[in-house]
Amino acid sequence: MDPIREKILKPSKETRQDILGKTLSYASIFLIVAVVLAIFLFVASKGIATFTENKASLVEFLTGTEWNPGANGPNGKPLVGALPMILGSFGVTFLAALFATPFAIGTALYMTELSSKRSQKFMQSVIELLVGIPSVVYGFIGLTVVVPFVRDHFGGSGYGILSGSFVLFVMVLPTITSMTVDSLRAVPKYYKSASLALGATEWQTIYRVLLRAAMPGIMTAIVFGMARAFGEALAVQMVIGNATLLPESLLSPASTLTSVLTMGIGNTVMGTVSNNALWSLALILLLMSLVFNLAVRFISRKGKM
Amino acid sequence: MKAGKYDLNDTSIMNFDKQKQEIALSTHDLQVYYGNKHAFYDGNLQFERYKITALIGASGSGKSTFLRSLNRMNDDVATVTGEIMYRGIDINSKKINLYEMRKQIGMVFQRPNPFSKSIKENITFALKENGIKDKQKLDEIVEKSLRGAALWDEVKDDLNKSALALSGGQQQRLCIARAIAMGPDILLMDEPCSALDPISTLKVEETMHELKKKYTIIIVTHNMQQASRVSDYTAFFHMGHVIEYGKTKDIFTNPKIQATEDYVSGNFG
Ligand SMILES: Nc1ncnc2c1ncn2[C@@H]1O[C@H](COP(=O)(O)OP(=O)(O)O)[C@@H](O)[C@H]1O
Numbered sequence: 001m002d003p004i005r006e007k008i009l010k011p012s013k014e015t016r017q018d019i020l021g022k023t024l025s026y027a028s029i030f031l032i033v034a035v036v037l038a039i040f041l042f043v044a045s046k047g048i049a050t051f052t053e054n055k056a057s058l059v060e061f062l063t064g065t066e067w068n069p070g071a072n073g074p075n076g077k078p079l080v081g082a083l084p085m086i087l088g089s090f091g092v093t094f095l096a097a098l099f100a101t102p103f104a105i106g107t108a109l110y111m112t113e114l115s116s117k118r119s120q121k122f123m124q125s126v127i128e129l130l131v132g133i134p135s136v137v138y139g140f141i142g143l144t145v146v147v148p149f150v151r152d153h154f155g156g157s158g159y160g161i162l163s164g165s166f167v168l169f170v171m172v173l174p175t176i177t178s179m180t181v182d183s184l185r186a187v188p189k190y191y192k193s194a195s196l197a198l199g200a201t202e203w204q205t206i207y208r209v210l211l212r213a214a215m216p217g218i219m220t221a222i223v224f225g226m227a228r229a230f231g232e233a234l235a236v237q238m239v240i241g242n243a244t245l246l247p248e249s250l251l252s253p254a255s256t257l258t259s260v261l262t263m264g265i266g267n268t269v270m271g272t273v274s275n276n277a278l279w280s281l282a283l284i285l286l287l288m289s290l291v292f293n294l295a296v297r298f299i300s301r302k303g304k305m
Numbered sequence: 306m307k308a309g310k311y312d313l314n315d316t317s318i319m320n321f322d323k324q325k326q327e328i329a330l331s332t333h334d335l336q337v338y339y340g341n342k343h344a345f346y347d348g349n350l351q352f353e354r355y356k357i358t359a360l361i362g363a364s365g366s367g368k369s370t371f372l373r374s375l376n377r378m379n380d381d382v383a384t385v386t387g388e389i390m391y392r393g394i395d396i397n398s399k400k401i402n403l404y405e406m407r408k409q410i411g412m413v414f415q416r417p418n419p420f421s422k423s424i425k426e427n428i429t430f431a432l433k434e435n436g437i438k439d440k441q442k443l444d445e446i447v448e449k450s451l452r453g454a455a456l457w458d459e460v461k462d463d464l465n466k467s468a469l470a471l472s473g474g475q476q477q478r479l480c481i482a483r484a485i486a487m488g489p490d491i492l493l494m495d496e497p498c499s500a501l502d503p504i505s506t507l508k509v510e511e512t513m514h515e516l517k518k519k520y521t522i523i524i525v526t527h528n529m530q531q532a533s534r535v536s537d538y539t540a541f542f543h544m545g546h547v548i549e550y551g552k553t554k555d556i557f558t559n560p561k562i563q564a565t566e567d568y569v570s571g572n573f574g
Pocket residue numbers: 339342344362363364365366367368369370371382
């Protein structure tokens with residue numbers, strides 16, 4: 001019989017490799033999905049217990065301002081008003097993104113469009129270094145530099161949302177910058193050539209062509225930065241003042257979901273209302289990271305058109 | 306079915322005399338769908354061994370779709386139904402060994418796509434993966450395939466230079482050399498000259514004339530002069546249908562179908 005025909009009909013080393021590779025990657029994805037699901041279910045079951053077992057009110061949780069889960073309010077339900085922390089988390093996140101975005105885009109444009117190869121490499125290393133610094137170091141610098149600075153120039157005790165945002169600004173800057181650099185680099189060279197050949201200036205080209213083309217990528221970068229800011233605990237906790245009160249201003253002590261969690265989780269006993277209430281906060285964090293994730297997907301899908 | 310000016314069922318498809326002509330590849334009721342979009346209809350074509358068959362037609366008429374189905378490059382993007390017979394096997398069946406099949410049915414793409422490796426490594430890469438380790442043997446194949454692709458004289462002193470430093474025409478011939486180094490039976494080429502200048506195009510065409518002594522070639526081309534220069538048979542595609550298939554000479558001088566005539570004489574539309 002025709003040997004080639006034989007070969008085509010029979011499995012070979014390659015087809016077996018193929019099956020092995022597929023099996024391995026399915027196994028990995030299965031494992032990861034299982035772990036993620038398990039975490040989700042665990043956090044959700046704990047977080048929901050606050051409302052089912054401990055009879056706290058969900059509306060109060062989302063809109064109430066008094067956080068003292070160990071005690072009951074006048075209506076006999078635990079005091080789980082998480083609005084101050086929710087506002088604190090969103091406040092530092094949006095402010096940090098607001099501060100960081102212009103700087104990140106500027107730096108990224110400098111790196112991709114203006115600088116020499118050597119300074120590009122240098123900037124790249126600086127950014128990678130910034131990413132690698134542990135958050136406790138950022139917190140420490142925040143405590144010794146940012147807090148006094150805010151106290152002297154803006155007033156108040158120095159602890160508050162503004163200080164938290166400043167610290168997060170530095171922390172998310174490298175994330176947003178490096179992702180923006182990637183998306184600018186992914187813009188095909190011929191877009192730029194086409195624009196310049198039409199007589200557009202460098203600025204017009206950057207503003208009207210490059211940034212437009214890279215916009216979905218930049219939005220994704222910002223959302224990633226926000227996700228990082230939203231989830232950051234230690235550094236924020238060190239500078240925000242940790243008062244579970246509705247912040248009166250950006251300068252008054254406040255708290256975030258993460259800071260309350262890190263402060264509280266060691267001091268409560270599993271199964272108690274105080275502990276379950278913290279899991280509810282964790283559930284919000286988890287749901288928010290889901291929202292960020294979906295936002296990224298939505299943006300990149302829109303960008304495809 | 307009628308779409309636009311031409312009746313898509315008014316077709317003329319040549320069949321070969323199996324006693325006299327050896328069929329290298331044939332399709333039976335081949336249909337290709339991209340999702341819901343039916344992109345290719347009812348392909349019943351036979352391809353004669355050691356001949357060049359050209360696929361012509363307007364852009365979007367389904368030539369690439371058809372060609373890419375032949376060695377299952379459409380597996381991940383499209384649904385392909387029907388049979389593709391090669392050596393008495395239906396290679397459109399899920400059960401066949403894709404990798405062995407593609408070693409027999411090679412492909413050269415529209416844009417030259419050499420790996421960013423040296424000229425030599427571009428050719429030896431796949432061979433080594435296939436277990437050919439002997440240096441002398443590899444060198445032999447490199448020379449033979451580069452000669453086969455009419456590139457040897459131009460690059461024999463620079464075999465270790467990056468393939469990306471070659472001109473577009475040279476890169477394309479390197480891709481042809483890379484494909485024939487695998488020792489295929491059939492070469493599928495999708496507009497291999499559309500990114501090349503006229504001189505490189507001529508060289509690639511000369512190469513094809515040499516190649517058809519050993520290989521069966523199916524080539525998609527936009528360029529009708531090219532089709533008439535290089536091919537023995539021509540198939541005219543229109544809106545996902547093969548309208549006419551016959552000897553190249555007949556297609557260009559004496560087409561049986563109005564649509565073909567309009568297309569080859571430039572009055573199409
Ligand atoms: N990957 C794909 N997904 C969806 N539609 C496709 C895809 N590739 C080609 N098509 C469609 O199939 C039709 C035939 O395309 P193609 O085979 O590339 O034509 P040709 O090579 O003759 O120019 C076109 O309408 C094209 O839009």
